[in-house]
Amino acid sequence: MPASTVNEIPFRDQMETPLVGRAPRLLLLGSGELGREIAIEAIRLGAEVIAADRYAGAPAMHVAHRHHVLAMTDASALRQLVETERPDAIVPEIEQIATDELVHLEAEGWHVIPRAEAARATMDRERIRRLAAETAGVPTSKYGFADDEEGARREMKRLGLPCLVKAITSSSGHGMTVVRAPAELGAAYREASEHGRIVNPRVMLEEFVPFDAEVTVLTLRHYDPAGQIRTTTLDPIAHLRPGVLYHESWQPAAISPSVAGQLSHVAQAVTDRLGGLGIFGVECFVRGDRVLFSEVSPRPHDTGLVTLGSQWNSEFALHARSILGLPYSGPELTVPAAAHVIAGVSTGGNPTYGGLSSALGMPGVRLFLFGKPESYPDRRLGVAVARGSTITEARQRAEFAAHAVEREVGVGRTLAPGRESPDAPRRPIARWDARRY
Numbered sequence: 001m002p003a004s005t006v007n008e009i010p011f012r013d014q015m016e017t018p019l020v021g022r023a024p025r026l027l028l029l030g031s032g033e034l035g036r037e038i039a040i041e042a043i044r045l046g047a048e049v050i051a052a053d054r055y056a057g058a059p060a061m062h063v064a065h066r067h068h069v070l071a072m073t074d075a076s077a078l079r080q081l082v083e084t085e086r087p088d089a090i091v092p093e094i095e096q097i098a099t100d101e102l103v104h105l106e107a108e109g110w111h112v113i114p115r116a117e118a119a120r121a122t123m124d125r126e127r128i129r130r131l132a133a134e135t136a137g138v139p140t141s142k143y144g145f146a147d148d149e150e151g152a153r154r155e156m157k158r159l160g161l162p163c164l165v166k167a168i169t170s171s172s173g174h175g176m177t178v179v180r181a182p183a184e185l186g187a188a189y190r191e192a193s194e195h196g197r198i199v200n201p202r203v204m205l206e207e208f209v210p211f212d213a214e215v216t217v218l219t220l221r222h223y224d225p226a227g228q229i230r231t232t233t234l235d236p237i238a239h240l241r242p243g244v245l246y247h248e249s250w251q252p253a254a255i256s257p258s259v260a261g262q263l264s265h266v267a268q269a270v271t272d273r274l275g276g277l278g279i280f281g282v283e284c285f286v287r288g289d290r291v292l293f294s295e296v297s298p299r300p301h302d303t304g305l306v307t308l309g310s311q312w313n314s315e316f317a318l319h320a321r322s323i324l325g326l327p328y329s330g331p332e333l334t335v336p337a338a339a340h341v342i343a344g345v346s347t348g349g350n351p352t353y354g355g356l357s358s359a360l361g362m363p364g365v366r367l368f369l370f371g372k373p374e375s376y377p378d379r380r381l382g383v384a385v386a387r388g389s390t391i392t393e394a395r396q397r398a399e400f401a402a403h404a405v406e407r408e409v410g411v412g413r414t415l416a417p418g419r420e421s422p423d424a425p426r427r428p429i430a431r432w433d434a435r436r437y
């Protein structure tokens with residue numbers, strides 16, 4: 001649907017009170033740690049927040065006014081939820097949602113953040129890559145698509161080695177493999193086609209980029225005080241992934257003015273095509289003085305957890321403000337800060353944490369423990385965010401605090417077989433290329 005035919009969330013100057021009146025109502029589809037921060041910020045602005053997820057006790061449910069447990073990939077359950085709660089904005093927080101139903105709901109006049117089509121396009125690597133490279137015309141790595149192993153082999157020869165094989169619909173590296181030798185292609189094809197978020201014979205292949213830095217450009221589409229929609233790009237965030245999962249990020253990233261200019265150009269060009277209101281996380285690679293677009297989240301980004309320390313308005317505060325139709329005028333000032341993930345080690349219920357006094361004894365540190373009811377290895381259970389007088393100091397503080405807690409994480413209860421959270425990965429999360437750093 002062309003962006004212009006969708007009604008925008010109206011510019012807002014007044015509001016009523018939650019529960020007793022008709023305050024603006026946000027329905028979070030996905031209630032993880034990012035959703036929890038969005039909920040807190042929206043409630044601070046006087047909104048009514050409804051949290052939905054596929055398991056009870058999800059982080060945003062701890063703070064929302066109401067919550068619902070449902071399979072968000074079930075189109076009729078999703079529709080029923082929307083028709084019951086009648087939200088002013090439907091706010092996807094994860095990718096695994098019945099996005100086709102979001103498109104129907106939007107056509108009936110419901111507001112989907114940032115747009116139903118953006119939610120649908122960004123969960124499909126082919127759509128978003130073609131939109132960025134072929135419609136918006138931004139630079140990307142070389143890429144191709146294939147519907148079977150033979151086709152994948154042809155694309156591998158065209159792109160050269162090493163290359164990556166990725167599932168069309170996935171996140172957190174599910175179904176992704178780096179292929180370094182032709183003999184590895186068959187297994188990589190099967191991994192991508194069978195172990196993405198959905199089984200799909202079509203896969204994406206991508207040239208491997210030996211990047212110098214990986215950055216996220218948080219990009220906000222928002223009303224200005226005069227009621228005009230503007231785009232503001234925030235200071236780039238750098239991040240490191242020792243494995244395939246987000247582990248550490250910091251802001252600002254050390255980049256040259258020329259790279260900064262290219263990053264904002266790429267972010268603006270891609271988000272212009274997606275439209276709507278709210279935060280986008282535009283993921284890019286930097287190699288020398290060149291920028292390549294990688295992918296984009298039409299919502300707050302994991303690596304943006306650092307903005308809980310680095311910005312006056314975090315990515316969550318900016319998202320909440322923008323999607324409530326409230327104005328913002330930047331610039332957003334940044335102080336050096338870093339975020340370091342606290343990951344689960346074992347499987348079980350009632351995750352337990354220790355090392356809190358060491359972590360919080362470190363100056364400049366804040367801890368965010370997500371309150372997830374279950375742990376499994378590598379599950380993100382919390383994050384330490386630290387400020388410092390330099391990025392190096394902030395990173396050291398955040399790492400010290402995260403590791404102090406992580407050394408002591410455990411579980412208070414073992415789970416009966418088959419009782420694991422629906423969030424648990426169906427197979428171990430791939431660990432590839434951990435030696436790159």
Ligand SMILES: Nc1ncnc2c1ncn2[C@@H]1O[C@H](COP(=O)(O)OP(=O)(O)OP(=O)(O)O)[C@@H](O)[C@H]1O
Nearest residue numbers: 141164170171172173174206207208209241246295
């Ligand atoms: N072409 C590439 N060259 C080198 N490294 C890559 C390439 N594509 C992806 N990576 C690495 O793999 C990580 C995950 O890739 P990508 O963002 O495409 O997958 P994802 O499943 O969407 O992960 P997430 O949900 O964590 O963003 C990237 O952040 C980057 O570190």
Ligand SMILES: [Mg+2]
Nearest residue numbers: 172283294295
């Ligand atoms: Mg990514």
